Each structure stands twice: as structure tokens, then as C-alpha cells.
Amino acid sequence: MNPMLRKMSPSATKMIRLDHSHALVTFHKYEHKTPPQTKRAIVNTVSAALEIHAQLEEEIFYPAIRELDPDGEVISKSVPEHDEMRRLIAKLRATEPPDAGFDDTFMELMRDVIHHVADEETVLLPAAERLLGEERLGDLGARMTKRRLELAMPRAGEIAINTARAMPTSTVLMTAGAVVAGGFLVRRALSSRL
Structure with missing residues (x-):
């Protein structure tokens, strides 16, 4: 494994927890009164x-756990839960936000x-930390x-557009203001060095 990639990457359990947090935060942006185009972007x-x-867990993380704990109950539940999640995502992709049932499906x-997150956070991840160790x-x-980058790269444009569309206008404006202010401060710092 590339030593630089190893240094820059979080551990598997930290990465999974970060993914969980990202999903939960994104879920909570969704409200029944949200405009349809924003609902679609959030979804x-x-x-x-x-x-x-799910693909990262199934390809890399779960097999590592199974090597040490072949009868692990949480993993045996996790893959069918992933399948149900995929079914619901397909259903959401086949409908539009104004359609009956879209909100309920989401x-x-x-x-x-x-x-699923509760099971993993309270049982699977602590067990993985005990079984696998830090290294x-x-x-x-x-x-x-590495695999995340491979999976995300073909979808980078889609991910960026939907992330931007899912953000409230105030957040976009605040981010743009921070970028402009940061650029000004960097330029000022660089010019004072010359």
C-alpha cells in the first residue's frame, strides 16, 4: 500500500463513522416543504x-471482519439491509418528488x-476495533x-452538482464569502512578504 495514502487515510472504522455522520446530516436537510429540485438533489x-x-463495506471491510469472526451477527444482517437500501434508492430514482409516496419512501x-447505523456503531465497529487492531x-x-476514489471519480460531476443544489442559498453565499475573504487574506499575506 502506498505509504502516503496510508498516512492520509482515516482508519476503516473512522471512515465508516464519517460516512454515517454525512448520511445523517444529509437526511436532516430533507423536509416535506422543501422544493422538489432540492429534494431531488438531497436524495x-x-x-x-x-x-x-455499502460497496466499500461489502468489498473490503466485511470480508476482513469475517476472517476473524465468521459467524458475526451484525454482518449477516448488514448485507440484506444494504440490499433493502438499494431497493429504496431505485424506487426513489424511478419517481419524482411531487409524486405520491416520494416523501414516505425517503x-x-x-x-x-x-x-443500520445504530447496529454498526454500537456493535460492529467496537468489535472491529477489538478484533482488527489499529494497524x-x-x-x-x-x-x-483508494477504492472510494475509484468509485466516486466517474460520478464526481453528479456528486458536486447535487451537493451544491442540496445546500441552502445562505450556505452557498456564506461559503462564497469565506472563499473571497480567504483569497484576499492570502493575497495580502503574500504581498507583505515581498
Whole structure:
């Protein structure tokens, strides 16, 4: 494994926890009164994140746990939960936000994911930390980072557009202001050195 990638990557369990946090924060941007185009962007953002997350777990993380704990109950539940999540995402992609049932399907996805996250955070991740240890989790984190980049790269434009569309206008304006102010401060700092 590339030593630089290993240093820059979080451990596998930290990465999974970060993914969980990202999904939960994105879920909570969704409200029944949210405009349809924003609902679609939120659904697309969380769907892409969940699909990549599930694939990383299934390809890299779960097999590492199974090597040491072949009868692990949480993992045996996790893959069918991922399949149900994929079914709900496909249903959401086949409908539009104004359609009957769109909100209910999204809320069902949210409930299922929150339940799944609770199982992993309270049982699977602490067990993985005990079973695998810091060094192995670091190696798995680097492999997961590399694979995440491979999975996300073809979808980078879609992910960026949906993330921007899912943000409230005030957040976009505040971010733009921070970038402009940061650029000004950097330029000023550089000119004072000359």
C-alpha cells in the first residue's frame, strides 16, 4: 500500500463513522416543504454516498471482519439491509418528488439507514476495533480510500452538482464569502512578504 495514502487515510472504522455522520446530516436537510429540485438533489446526494459506502463495506471491510469472526451477527444482517437500501434508492430514482409516496419512501430509507447505523456503531465497529487492531484498520482505511476514489471519480460531476443544489442559498453565499475573504487574506499575506 502506498505509504502516503496510508498516512492520509482515516482508519476503516473512522471512515465508516464519517460516512454515517454525512448520511445523517444529509437526511436532516430533507423536509416535506422543501422544493422538489432540492429534494431531488438531497436524495441523489445521500443515494450516491450510501451506494459507495455499502460497496466499500461489502468489498473490503466485511470480508476482513469475517476472517476473524465468521459467524458475526451484525454482518449477516448488514448485507440484506444494504440490499433493502438499494431497493429504496431505485424506487426513489424511478419517481419524482411531487409524486405520491416520494416523501414516505425517503423517510423509510432514512429509518432503515438510521437503524443500520445504530447496529454498526454500537456493535460492529467496537468489535472491529477489538478484533482488527489499529494497524490493520489503518491498512483497510487506505484500501477503502483508494477504492472510494475509484468509485466516486466517474460520478464526481453528479456528486458536486447535487451537493451544491442540496445546500441552502445562505450556505452557498456564506461559503462564497469565506472563499473571497480567504483569497484576499492570502493575497495580502503574500504581498507583505515581498
